[in-house]
Amino acid sequence: MSAAGLLAAARALIGAVGIADAEEEGGIGGVASDADNPPTEYDLASLVAHRTERRLSSGLGDVLALSAGGIELRLEPGAPGEYGRAVGFDAALSPILVWGEVGKHTGDYIDDAAWKVRISAAGEDAVSRLRQGKWDQNKWPELLHESANFAEISGLHGEETRQRLLNKVEEVLTLSGQSEGHVARLCMLGTSVAILPLSLDMSPSESDVRCITTQLDALGLNYLRTTI
Structure with a gap:
């Protein structure tokens, strides 16, 4: 649950x-x-x-x-x-959550000593930088950067099922012509990816969103448009 x-x-x-x-x-x-x-x-x-x-x-x-x-x-x-x-x-944000094949349960990571060390170290390193200064909308670009950095350093980015899904979603953004305004980021810890805007100042239009979802449908990917 x-x-x-x-x-x-x-x-x-x-x-x-x-x-x-x-x-x-x-x-x-x-x-x-x-x-x-x-x-x-x-x-x-x-x-x-x-x-x-x-x-x-x-x-x-x-x-x-x-x-x-x-x-x-x-x-x-x-x-x-x-x-x-x-x-x-607060932010007016509607991420698109994309998921694929079933991966490991969260417990498989946090109950594994080696994974726990890598995830904790990478997370603490990222938070040590993110917590500096005021936590507001100006932190968004830094948050996107640290998210990608965390996935790489922790080793989660290198898992085959995650990498395969991330590659497909990045392909979707390219084919839909939305790669300049959006970015794909791995969710932790399930095998899922969030499609996010590069800037919080410019919300994507409904036309932009349809371009993305059309390509997701074409590749047979499961997705849900969510809100924060």
């Missing part, structure tokens, strides 16, 4: 059980409560979703990312409202 799915399920569970008794007892599940700043239903649901995500090895802090909203940067690992810290900024 995705982080969004976990969070929705946790909110439904908290809502069904009720949180009044938990608040009176001084907190629930490790979320501190006091009279001036009691935990909200969203706080409690985020903690439940985060712990479930960790237990299932199904994500790398995605629940924490959702708590920041928008285009986010995870600064410190941990549960929202506890040790975890993330920042985000």
Whole structure:
């Protein structure tokens, strides 16, 4: 289940059980409560979703990312409202998510000692640069650069299934005439690619998007237009 799915399920569970008794007892599940700043239903649901995500090895802090909203940067690992810290900024962005054959489960990476070291080292290196300065729309070009850099340094870029899909999506951008305004970036960790604009200042037209999706259809690729 995705982080969004976990969070929705946790909110439904908290809502069904009720949180009044938990608040009176001084907190629930490790979320501190006091009279001036009691935990909200969203706080409690985020903690439940985060712990479930960790237990299932199904994500790398995605629940924490959702708590920041928008285009986010995870600064410190941990549960929202506890040790975890993330920042985000809003952007009118509609990425196209493209996926192909089924690859490895997230747990296959984060439970593997060698992969864990490479991914952690590459990620910490990228975040050390991205966290410098104000996190806003001006960071977008740097974020695109660091994304490609992370995929290369971590070794994820070199996996055959990912490389094959990335090559196909880059071919789509070339054939559709959209390679000058868009870029393809690997998603982590599944076998999927996001088609993103090079600039947040100029949103692609519906005609541009149709050019891309027509080529995706021609190559038989699965895709979904999403929003942030």
